Amino acid sequence: MKENYINSLFSLEGKTALVTGAGRGIGQVLARDLARAGADIAIFSRSGAEESVKLIESEGGKAVSIIADCTKEEEVRAGIQKILEIYGHLDIVVNNAGVCYHKDIFEASVEEFRECIDINLTGEYIVAREAARVLIAAGRPGSIINIASISGTIANIPQRQVAYNASKAGVMQMTKSLAVELADHNIRVNSISPGYVATPMSVDPNFVEPELLEAWKPLMPMHRMAKPEELSGAAIWLASDASTYTNGVDIIVDGLYTAV
Numbered sequence: 001m002k003e004n005y006i007n008s009l010f011s012l013e014g015k016t017a018l019v020t021g022a023g024r025g026i027g028q029v030l031a032r033d034l035a036r037a038g039a040d041i042a043i044f045s046r047s048g049a050e051e052s053v054k055l056i057e058s059e060g061g062k063a064v065s066i067i068a069d070c071t072k073e074e075e076v077r078a079g080i081q082k083i084l085e086i087y088g089h090l091d092i093v094v095n096n097a098g099v100c101y102h103k104d105i106f107e108a109s110v111e112e113f114r115e116c117i118d119i120n121l122t123g124e125y126i127v128a129r130e131a132a133r134v135l136i137a138a139g140r141p142g143s144i145i146n147i148a149s150i151s152g153t154i155a156n157i158p159q160r161q162v163a164y165n166a167s168k169a170g171v172m173q174m175t176k177s178l179a180v181e182l183a184d185h186n187i188r189v190n191s192i193s194p195g196y197v198a199t200p201m202s203v204d205p206n207f208v209e210p211e212l213l214e215a216w217k218p219l220m221p222m223h224r225m226a227k228p229e230e231l232s233g234a235a236i237w238l239a240s241d242a243s244t245y246t247n248g249v250d251i252i253v254d255g256l257y258t259a260v
């Protein structure tokens with residue numbers, strides 16, 4: 001009885017979840033774990049996410065990879081129509097696609113600043129808007145989960161990354177604003193702010209210098225980065241009916257990084 005209650009409270013059975021940028025990293029793990037909770041998965045990626053689809057299918061889940069650049073309205077609109085054709089409905093969106101440049105105000109070009117805002121903030125806006133359109137048209141409730149970052153609250157050190165930090169602060173405020181704007185349609189919008197998570201974005205030596213990894217260690221009271229799956233509980237909860245009165249908030253999952 002107790003087990004049934006917990007299962008049904010957090011179950012995503014019968015729901016369709018779109019996860020953007022889920023060809024690798026956090027998105028891949030969240031897509032896998034939303035599928036484990038019962039959701040049928042659609043992935044938006046710029047170059048295909050076959051590996052993630054295979055992973056989910058190998059565990060008995062359903063997944064499809066759709067080529068869609070989140071910054072391009074037409075591609076997002078067409079991708080969401082494809083989801084409706086394949087699964088018949090959309091219920092959950094995890095706005096995960098993102099990029100980060102370790103460049104300060106003088107190193108980053110204005111083009112790079114714009115690109116970071118475009119992918120991390122405008123891309124999430126476009127996906128949320130197009131998803132909200134179809135949810136409203138179908139009269140279905142929805143849950144939109146925007147991946148923000150601790151960088152929306154603090155300025156990371158020692159690397160400089162003004163564009164990324166500004167984009168993530170924008171995601172957090174956009175989350176609150178969209179939650180208010182979409183509340184009458186029973187569409188909830190929340191964000192998750194991870195601390196450092198071990199993914200290509202944060203451990204790939206092509207992107208992060210080994211000295212930087214060393215410099216981050218004393219800043220982490222738990223002395224380690226998160227594993228991507230340590231975000232799954234928050235994502236499943238926000239996606240599920242266990243969180244129907246949780247709206248417009250940011251869930252910090254940072255192993256105490258912002259507590260000190």
Ligand SMILES: NC(=O)c1ccc[n+]([C@@H]2O[C@H](COP(=O)([O-])OP(=O)(O)OC[C@H]3O[C@@H](n4cnc5c(N)ncnc54)[C@H](O)[C@@H]3O)[C@@H](O)[C@H]2O)c1
Pocket residue numbers: 020021022023024025026027044045046068069070071095096097098099100119123147148149150193194195196197198199200201202
């Ligand atoms: N890794 C961390 O330490 C960390 C910490 C806080 C927040 N985040 C956020 O989590 C999210 C996932 O990060 P990650 O660490 O898994 O990074 P990652 O680089 O491993 O994955 C990001 C994915 O997004 C895709 N992507 C980028 N632009 C896209 C676009 N326009 N359209 C579609 N897909 C696009 C990339 O191709 C990639 O597959 C990002 O929003 C990131 O800012 C990461």
